[in-house]
């Protein structure tokens with residue numbers, strides 16, 4: 001053992017001597033040149049090719065470096081064994097993982113494996129710079145097989161940029177935009193004022209029939225994933241939802257839930273602030289993709305019942321930016337017209353962007369012009385009803401943390417809920433007021449409220465309140481509510497948003513013709 005240690009010590013000594021000799025004989029420049037030559041020789045005979053993505057490209061930050069970092073944060077799962085760094089990007093609410101220094105990760109694209117290495121080296125001579133440079137030079141090195149180069153580039157880089165953009169969008173706060181008063185522009189010439197959108201409503205907190213909720217969620221998911229469907233069928237990538245029902249049934253909450261579900265920004269369009277159709281078009285053009293454009297209480301916003309009243313303006317007047325608005329000053333004196341709104345939702349202008357959802361809400365669907373309701377404009381009509389028993393169970397679960405619905409009082413609630421014609425908003429109020437007194441007490445209070453309301457309705461000459469309906473009757477009523485009103489244009493069945501299956505395409509063709 002002793003000899004072994006002696007041998008090791010003399011070997012180390014010899015190595016140190018050789019290194020010293022090497023340093024003395026070859027100057028630093030020569031050594032660096034030799035290393036470069038060696039590197040070039042190895043690369044020339046290597047089956048791989050390498051691409052460096054540096055952190056800065058001369059003066060500014062390299063966009064691709066940031067994108068690769070974000071992209072690897074989604075692909076380099078912690079289980080992969082790679083060492084990950086944790087960061088939180090500016091204006092983001094969630095943390096992201098990144099590849100730590102000198103670690104590597106393997107990724108796959110179009111069936112080919114690629115390797116990313118994160119190389120961090122100290123910066124040697126900073127030299128002169130207009131701005132402070134980081135002390136370390138960082139870069140990602142992409143290694144791919146020579147044979148895969150054609151197949152992977154530039155498609156793989158496009159894929160990385162798109163994924164990174166999506167991650168960034170998802171992790172950043174949503175924005176809620178409102179149109180500025182009287183069409184005024186902000187300092188950047190934009191007609192929309194943004195504020196952070198932090199509405200807590202989600203599909204979990206939304207009280208409504210679970211099956212209908214699931215079908216809306218599926219429709220939204222199909223829409224968001226339907227890029228290739230919309231491209232193939234030649235349709236604009238947009239979808240319209242009409243939410244109607246009494247006040248306090250959750251229409252606005254549903255819009256917030258949609259935005260949170262899809263991660264879209266919301267544009268809340270106040271129609272009464274828009275003075276002409278041209279301004280409406282301009283507002284539309286300034287919205288971004290992946291957004292929900294909302295017009296609340298559409299029946300109250302402008303007189304939209306008569307498309308024929310939309311005669312051309314007697315005299316065109318100049319708009320804010322000096323252009324002449326041909327639609328302005330319609331016969332009625334209102335300058336926003338139904339045709340302007342119809343064009344807004346499905347005219348040629350509505351396609352200057354993609355992945356947009358239009359949501360209109362109303363308390364009075366019967367007041368709306370059938371043209372506004374047809375498929376292609378409003379593809380899905382969602383009736384937000386008074387609180388039903390399944391919806392009540394969701395509220396009880398959310399407000400009282402009720403897990404077990406076997407209590408005796410539940411039977412009473414089930415019996416009276418429909419007869420009381422109470423909105424989810426009113427149920428929430430009762431639960432909020434009484435939740436401190438315990439679950440049982442809160443539910444009993446609610447039962448009292450339901451009985452009082454049902455009896456009052458009965459006395460006021462409303463429908464017979466007390467007897468609970470049987471299932472058939474219930475179904476019939478639901479169907480009647482969901483079908484078009486009498487005297488309205490029959491509406492086509494809403495079609496699925498973005499199903500990737502191929503139909504015969506005839507309906508779509510007919511729709512497209514109508515749009516034109």
Ligand SMILES: Nc1ncnc2c1ncn2[C@@H]1O[C@H](COP(=O)(O)OP(=O)(O)OP(=O)(O)O)[C@@H](O)[C@H]1O
Nearest residue numbers: 205206207246247248249250251252253424425428
């Ligand atoms: N379906 C629902 N699920 C959960 N909460 C609801 C629901 N409906 C109403 N609420 C509660 O009532 C409040 C008011 O609801 P919301 O503003 O969504 O109603 P609305 O249908 O938009 O009413 P309006 O027609 O007056 O605009 C919400 O903040 C929410 O707390």
Ligand SMILES: [Mg+2]
Nearest residue numbers: 251252253296
């Ligand atoms: Mg509302």
